[in-house]
Structures are given as structure tokens and as C-alpha cells.
Amino acid sequence: MILHVASLDKFIPPFIELINEHFDSSKHQFWLSGDKEKYPYQTSNNIYQVKRTKAGRPKGLLYLAVQLHKADKVILHGLFNPYVVVMLFCMPWLLKKCYWVMWGGDLYTYQLGEKNWKWKVKEFFRRPVIKNMGHLVTYISGDVELARQWYGAKGQYHECLMYTSNLYKELKLEPKASSTLNIQVGNSADPSNNHIEVLEKLLPYKEQDIKIFVPLSYGDQQHAEKVIRLGREWFGDKFYPLTDFIPIDDYLKFLGDIDIAVFNHRRQQGMGNTITLLGLGKTVYLQQDTSQWQFFKSLNIKVKSVRCGDISVLADNLTESNKLKIKEHFSKETLLEQLSHIFGEGNGLPYQRAA
Template sequence: MIYHILNTTSTYPARFVDFLVKYRQAFDLDRHFFIFTGTDLSRFSSLSSVRYDVSPHLHPGLFRYFLRSKTGDRFIIHGLQDPRLYLILSCETYARRSVWSIWGGDLYFGLQPQTSFKYKLYEALRKKAIRCLGGIVCVVPGDIALAQKKYGHTGKTFYAAYPTTLVCSSDLPASSKKTLFIQVGNSADDSNRHIEVFRMLSRYASEDIRIYCPLSYGQGWGGKKNEYVKQVVEQGYMLFGKKFYPLLDFMPPEEYATYLASLDVLVFFHDRQQGLGNLFPMLMMAKKVFLKSTTTTYRYLHDLGVVIYDSFEIPSLDFITFASCREEDKQKNKDIISHELAEENLVRQWLQVCNAEL
């Protein structure tokens, strides 16, 4: 049996389940069982076609599946954020049967300086668990290198991407506008460093621009971090006035895809791999993208041959240089990413993960 452990706070798990159902014969879907660590299943449209259970935060049911597992069973953990898994996987037997699919924040959580007792406890359990995992899956090769360096992982490694949650079609309506539409960041998480980007872009405030900022999901809406969202909105209006457009309400995927198609430039200033769900569609729709050149994502795309721009250089760019991108580079990026995310490639990649001997 192959057990998939997925959260329900993102659109990726729902799209992944749809993907496996679509190719159920190739994946022998009867071998797969899905365990959701959240209770909101409204994004999932294929649940009638799969076997699943719900084991929300702090619910002991998750332990039961590991306790009952046999030597040939496999657990694919789509994002290692649940503290219950830190405890379960500290048992080497269960860790050896498990594969961790890195999402980003679940890896970089351990790379941030923290001093609390809870953090130190989590990290001690995570280090023991990750070191013994049967395998690690990622999109960006540099993330596996970080996991090996930080946690001493010596198990198998796989490279597999998730199906995009958005329709990235050239059939989406093209805009004839003259205004330059710029998106800053991808969520309300403070790792987006929105305000730093605003200050860099403020030199273009007198130009014909709009600054869009997705803030409808992410850690910024949790507890005290809601204050961060307020600060971002306040600074956005202060620097750009009516040219600033905070996106505070969640959009359905179809509507969000149409919104992305209207954009011209994406600016990320994360210190880590993050926001691939925005990044890949933007490249597939031939948009200009800025990333920090120090991130694993930048190096990954550069190695693929994607024409990517360095966010650190924005303060030295005049507006025309910032806004412009050669048409041949746009087409090149579109072709590369479309090939990387082609479903036949994703099927091959995930079959390697599911059928691997650990």
C-alpha cells in the first residue's frame, strides 16, 4: 500500500489527487490511500474515486496507519509540517518506509534561527527523522543538497514536480493595456519581504504602473502575523497610492489564472524556494520574472536555460530596462517550462517515486 499524507490548505493536494485519478491505470490507483491532515475538503473533486481518511491536527488516527504498516508499504509525505510526523518518523523503521516531498517552508523551517524550546524539540525530532528517511523528492535540486547538508540524509533522491493548479494557456485573453502590471510576492507570509520590494519599486511610482500583492493566504493570516498584512497594505498605499492593489480575497483557480495572464512582471524577494505555483505559470505565459540570485530556485531555472532576472539588480535599473524582455526570451522560457511540466514527464517522475525500492 502507498499512503499519501497531504494537507488541505493548498490547491496542490487537490490537483495531485486529480492527476493520479486521471492516470489511475498507470499508477494502479487501488494501491494508493490518502490521509488528509485537515478537514476542509472543498477543493477536492475526485474523492469519490479514491480511498481516504481525515486525520486533522492532534488527532491520533495518523499513528494508526504507521503502526499497522508492513515492510512493503510506503508513505509519501507531501510537505513535512505536521508535528505528529516528527514524532512518528523519529522511529527509524517508519522513517525508512517514508519519502518526503519537499514543499519549501518545511525544509527552510530548520534553517531559520530560533531559540524557543518548542523549536529546539521539533528540530531534534526532525533531524533524527530526516536523516533516516527512505527518500526525498523535490523540484529544485538545490533543496535536496540543503537537506543532505543540514540533516545528513543519505537515502534515495527523486525529482518530481506537481501538476500546475492553473490553466496556463495562450488562449487566455491578452491585454492591450499600456499600464505595466507588477506582482510582488505570492502570499501573506513575511518571507516575501514585500516592504523591501516596495521600496525598490518606489523609484517607478511616477510611471504608468500597478502593483498587485496577493495577501489572501499564507502565514500572515495566522495570529499575530495578521499585523504583518496590515503593515504591507499600509506601506503599499503610502508608496504607490491608487496604483497599489492588495488582493485580500481568495480567487478560484480559473479566475487567478486570468489575473496572472494580465500581469507583465513578477518580483520575488524570498530567501528560499517559494511560490512555484505562481512562478511556473508566469514563465509558461511568457512573463518577466525577477528572483534573488542566491536562491536554489534561481540556480535551478538558470541551469535549465530559463532567462531569469536578478531581484538584487532592480535598484540599478531604469524603468524601460526593468519592464522590457525580449520576445525570443519569453518564448524560450515558455517552451522550457511547458516541457518540464508536461504531464507525460510528471507521470514518469511520480511513477519512479511510487515504485522505488527504499
């Protein structure tokens, strides 16, 4: 049996659907914590949801401890839950069969986390867990290198796209009806997007025919309010904060209307947005000293540096080249093949590539 341990997030319900559709669901069990109402999924026999009651958490953790020992493999979808980390710290013999799906924030807290006593306590438990984790799962090799550098991680690296949000998305784009340059800033309300810094860089263009769109429905809402206040003050009616959740199909249409996206993260983040935009032939700006910059460079996919002085779209031949490379590398077929390799024979009907 393969046990998936996850805190509910927007990536998890589509992943469960993918597993139940393409693999033997009887070989996969899901242990989920978090808000099911916010991130709904179709209930099935292979899902255990931790109840959000006083007794729900200890009962859920006891159930998890039993399932961890029963499982042949354990897929850890992110390493954010402190109770799970402490449990693995106390049961190090389980780590050799654990596969850490690296989300980014669960790794970069080492570098970017506030170095207070809480951080030190969490790192005390995290360090030996990460060091002795049997397997590291990501598609960005630079993050594995950082895990080895920061934590002495010894686990085997498995390349895997992991979630459907990271796949190429086919979308028929209508010809632009206007010459307005649509610019997206960031992918959430998380302060790590460094929105204010980007808005300052855009100030010289405020009198030009531009629109600035900033997704802010997800993350730190106090930070979102600050971004909205400054954005409206500096750009007036050219500034468009997106504060409500947008269904995936509508969000894809929104991305289809974007010309330039500026992701000013100092760490690997927003990869689903980045992959989708590049696959749609859009121009993306990233920080050069990040693992995703090196990742796209290794695939010969052209992105622009946030540090460069101009804001302009890539030439058509470069965006077309980007689209072809994204389509080839980030396919559903590739994802299913990678998951089959991780799950292994007898543990979920390995996916067979069509002849």
C-alpha cells in the same frame, strides 16, 4: 499499498484527483489532516480524513501507525505535522520506505525558523528523521544538497514535479489594451515574501504608468494589513491588494495580465506561480542566492535578479525561449512518468508514455 500522508493544502485535492484518474486508486491510500471545508476534495474509499474533534486526533494517529506498517511505500507530502515527525522518530525502521516530498518551508525552517526552545525541540525530532529518510522527492536538486548539508540526509534523490500546480499551463493571451506596466509582488501574505523591501525598490517608479498587485489572501494576515497600509500610503490608487481567494481559472487570467513578477523570497518558494508566469512569457525577478535561481539557470531559463537596479521586461526573444523550455520541462506527461517511477511496478499501474 502506497500510503500518502498529507496535511490539507491547495495542492492536495488536485493531486488526489490526478492519482485516482491515472493510476489504480485501490493501490493508493490517503491519510489527510486539516480543514476539508477550506480545501474540499471528492470523498472516496481510499481517503481517511482525521476528524477535527477531541477524540479525532488520537484515533487518526493510531490508524496512521497501523497503516504505516502495512504500506509498501509511504509518501510524505511535506514534513510539517509534528505528530507524524515524532511517530517516525519513534519508529525509525519505517524510514527506509518513506519518500519525503520536499515543499520548501519544511526544509528551510532549519535556516529561517525562529531559534527558540520550540524550534530546538522540533529539530531534535526532525534531524534523525530527515537524516535517515529513505527517499527525497523534489525537482530542485539544490534543496536536496541543502538537506544533506544541514541534516546529513542520506536518502535517494527522485526528481519529480509532484503537483499539478507546477505544470505548464496553456493560456491564450489577449493583446494588451493599455501601456500600463502590471507588477506582481510576492505570491502570498507570508512575511518571507519580503514585500516591504520590494515596494521600497518600486518607489522611484511611483509616478510612472504602473499598477502593483499583491496577493495577500493566503498567509499571515497581520503582515498583510501592514503591507496594505504602506502600499496605499506610498502608491495610492496604483496599489491593488488581493485579499480574497481567487478561483484557479480567474487567477490564471490575472497572471496572464501581469508583465513583471517580483518574488523576493530568501528560500525556494512560490514555484507554481513562477513556472506559470515564465510559461506565459512574463518577466520574473528572483533572489540570486536561492535554489530556484540555480534551478532555472541550469535549464537555461532567463530570470532577473531582485538586486539589479532596474524594473523592466525581458526582450521578446528571451520570453519566447523561456516559454518553450517551460512547456517542454513542466509537462503533465513528464509528471506522470516521474510518479510511475516512484510508485514502481505493481503499485499503481505505472503510467505508459504514449508512443
